[in-house]
Amino acid sequence: xxxxxxxxxxxxxxxxxxxxxxxxxxxxxxxxxxxxxxxxxxxxxxxxxxxxxxxxxxxxxxxxxxxxxxxxxxxxxxxxxxxxxxxxxxxxxxxxxxxxxxxxxxxxxxxxxxxxxxxxxxxxxxxxxxxxxxxxxxxxxxxxxxxxxxxxxxxxxxxxxxxxxxxxxxxxxxxxxxxxxxxxxxxxxxxxxxxxxxxxxxxxxxxxxxxxxxxxxxxxxxxxxxxxxxxxxxxxxxxxxxxxxxxxxxxxxxxxxxxxxxxxxxxxxxxxxxxxxxxxxxxxxxxxxxxxxxx
Amino acid sequence: xxxxxxxxxxxxxxxxxxxxxxxxxxxxxxxxxxxxxxxxxxxxxxxxxxxxxxxxxxxxxxxxxxxxxxxxxxxxxxxxxxxxxxxxxxxxxxxxxxxxxxxxxxxxxxxxxxxxxxxxxxxxxxxxxxxxxxxxxxxxxxxxxxxxxxxxxxxxxxxxxxxxxxxxxxxxxxxxxxxxxxxxxxxxxxxxxxxxxxxxxxxxxxxxxxxxxxxxxxxxxxxxxxxxxxxxxxxxxxxxxxxxxxxxxxxxxxxxxxxxxxxxxxxxxxxxxxxxxxxxxxxxxxxxxxxxxxx
Numbered sequence: 001x002x003x004x005x006x007x008x009x010x011x012x013x014x015x016x017x018x019x020x021x022x023x024x025x026x027x028x029x030x031x032x033x034x035x036x037x038x039x040x041x042x043x044x045x046x047x048x049x050x051x052x053x054x055x056x057x058x059x060x061x062x063x064x065x066x067x068x069x070x071x072x073x074x075x076x077x078x079x080x081x082x083x084x085x086x087x088x089x090x091x092x093x094x095x096x097x098x099x100x101x102x103x104x105x106x107x108x109x110x111x112x113x114x115x116x117x118x119x120x121x122x123x124x125x126x127x128x129x130x131x132x133x134x135x136x137x138x139x140x141x142x143x144x145x146x147x148x149x150x151x152x153x154x155x156x157x158x159x160x161x162x163x164x165x166x167x168x169x170x171x172x173x174x175x176x177x178x179x180x181x182x183x184x185x186x187x188x189x190x191x192x193x194x195x196x197x198x199x200x201x202x203x204x205x206x207x208x209x210x211x212x213x214x215x216x217x218x219x220x221x222x223x224x225x226x227x228x229x230x231x232x233x234x235x236x237x238x239x240x241x242x243x244x245x246x247x248x249x250x251x252x253x254x255x256x257x258x259x260x261x262x263x264x265x266x267x268x269x270x271x272x273x274x275x276x277x278x279x280x281x282x283x284x285x286x287x288x289x290x291x292x293x294x295x
Numbered sequence: 296x297x298x299x300x301x302x303x304x305x306x307x308x309x310x311x312x313x314x315x316x317x318x319x320x321x322x323x324x325x326x327x328x329x330x331x332x333x334x335x336x337x338x339x340x341x342x343x344x345x346x347x348x349x350x351x352x353x354x355x356x357x358x359x360x361x362x363x364x365x366x367x368x369x370x371x372x373x374x375x376x377x378x379x380x381x382x383x384x385x386x387x388x389x390x391x392x393x394x395x396x397x398x399x400x401x402x403x404x405x406x407x408x409x410x411x412x413x414x415x416x417x418x419x420x421x422x423x424x425x426x427x428x429x430x431x432x433x434x435x436x437x438x439x440x441x442x443x444x445x446x447x448x449x450x451x452x453x454x455x456x457x458x459x460x461x462x463x464x465x466x467x468x469x470x471x472x473x474x475x476x477x478x479x480x481x482x483x484x485x486x487x488x489x490x491x492x493x494x495x496x497x498x499x500x501x502x503x504x505x506x507x508x509x510x511x512x513x514x515x516x517x518x519x520x521x522x523x524x525x526x527x528x529x530x531x532x533x534x535x536x537x538x539x540x541x542x543x544x545x546x547x548x549x550x551x552x553x554x555x556x557x558x559x560x561x562x563x564x565x566x567x568x569x570x571x572x573x574x575x576x577x578x579x580x581x582x583x584x585x586x587x588x589x590x
Contacts, residue, residue: 016470110467112464112554113468114414114415114416114417114464114468115412115413115414115415115434115464115465115468115469116412116413116415117410117411117412117413118410118411118412118413119409119410120409120410120411121409122409139410143469144468144469144470147469147470147471147472148470150472169407169409169410170410172405173408173409173410173439174410174438174439174442175311175439175442175443176442177442177445
């Protein structure tokens with residue numbers, strides 16, 4: 001395997017031992033370690049996570065691993081974009097110090113691997129319904145990466161809202177010695193949330209995909225205007241999405257920010273969640289919304 | 296709740312924060328931490344684990360927690376022996392420095408707890424067949440305790456052979472930063488493996504329970520005598536058990552020491568596994584056996 005490209009000042013580790021050695025050296029020197037787990041195909045959203053990490057940590061590690069166990073058999077594992085050279089450049093510019101890029105999936109899943117972590121309930125709703133096993137794959141690989149990297153802080157994007165809720169729950173339940181930071185969604189000027197999967201969109205699909213963030217903005221306006229019935233709001237979100245060509249809605253709803261259970265009334269902070277297929281690409285987006293009177 | 300008894304030189308912590316503070320102080324001083332997770336009702340087998348820990352670590356932590364999630368609905372959770380005062384004395388004599396005794400199950404399983412760890416395959420064979428969910432409960436609580444205690448080394452008894460195989464696998468799969476030590480089974484002079492559940496046995500049952508270790512010794516003699524057919528050996532083990540009053544055999548078999556898959560021929564080291572109900576008490580025992588020519 002060819003050596004990975006490594007911009008000046010950025011190390012690339014491909015084995016667990018390399019990461020551990022580096023981490024131990026940083027820790028012995030009293031340094032604080034920040035961690036940004038990714039699947040590569042990095043964009044400004046990932047960069048914002050690394051910048052946040054660089055602002056409060058001494059050493060920033062980004063992992064780049066397209067994790068097979070979080071893809072379903074019909075999903076896009078093989079065609080998921082792999083752009084290591086560009087990713088390394090972005091990591092360096094964003095202030096990362098080391099990329100953990102496992103040389104092969106067997107580094108993470110050696111022969112005989114059979115352990116998995118499940119966050120019940122949270123893992124089977126919303127995205128979990130459409131993607132059975134997805135969050136088991138996510139939770140397991142994140143736990144393993146936490147054990148390898150041993151970060152003080154870990155940075156996740158709010159974009160994958162359910163994912164961060166599951167990781168938060170796992171950290172609390174298992175008393176993992178890591179602090180979770182969730183960073184705001186980075187959007188294109190027109191509102192589309194950045195996603196590695198946006199690369200799959202045609203120009204027309206890209207235009208249609210704006211309906212997701214528009215539906216969230218509609219929900220925000222409804223709540224700001226005094227509407228408290230979640231069903232009324234989610235119906236309007238669905239109508240907006242249904243009126244958009246190329247968009248097939250999976251769900252558009254208002255949920256409790258922690259349990260992700262659907263709410264009936266907007267009496268405190270909620271998260272508006274939306275998922276839709278645009279052409280052949282499944283996209284998700286979300287927005288935290290507080291009613292004006294709620295604290 | 297009354298303060299727990301604490302023999303001189305032994306600390307008792309009832310919260311996660313207390314344990315963490317103590318561990319951090321030890322670690323800052325460069326000390327090595329050994330950990331012995333238990334459910335209490337301690338005996339000389341547990342003491343041997345703490346002695347082993349004390350021999351190679353600077354600070355030895357034993358946890359005493361009767362873990363509800365590893366008991367089935369029909370099992371002995373409520374009547375499992377709870378003997379904290381005697382346990383504390385034993386811990387002190389065996390060289391432990393701190394007992395982690397969660398003040399309530401909610402310390403380990405607070406409201407909303409929903410994360411679990413599963414070691415597939417290994418968890419559903421042998422004991423897992425009779426005790427569905429048992430090893431999920433074990434793996435989850437051990438992982439959580441590891442995260443709280445952050446030990447350098449953890450000590451398990453060979454007595455619960457399948458348990459240590461599962462913990463070994465979990466440590467490897469998740470890259471947990473802990474080294475597993477497995478200590479020999481401690482037996483009564485007549486051969487019965489020490490177990491907290493031996494306390495349930497009547498005098499007659501105690502006598503009958505010797506059949507378990509006798510069946511293992513029979514297997515060892517068979518292998519030493521040249522027998523290589525596992526089916527022949529396990530049949531003789533079963534016959535010995537069946538000929539013993541009050542004993543109802545669950546399984547008696549020869550298995551691969553790592554995968555626990557049943558073997559057909561004894562060509563290398565095997566583990567003889569036996570489980571039986573003696574009266575109302577389910578007992579297990581095991582013996583590692585190498586054929587004379589195997590390395």
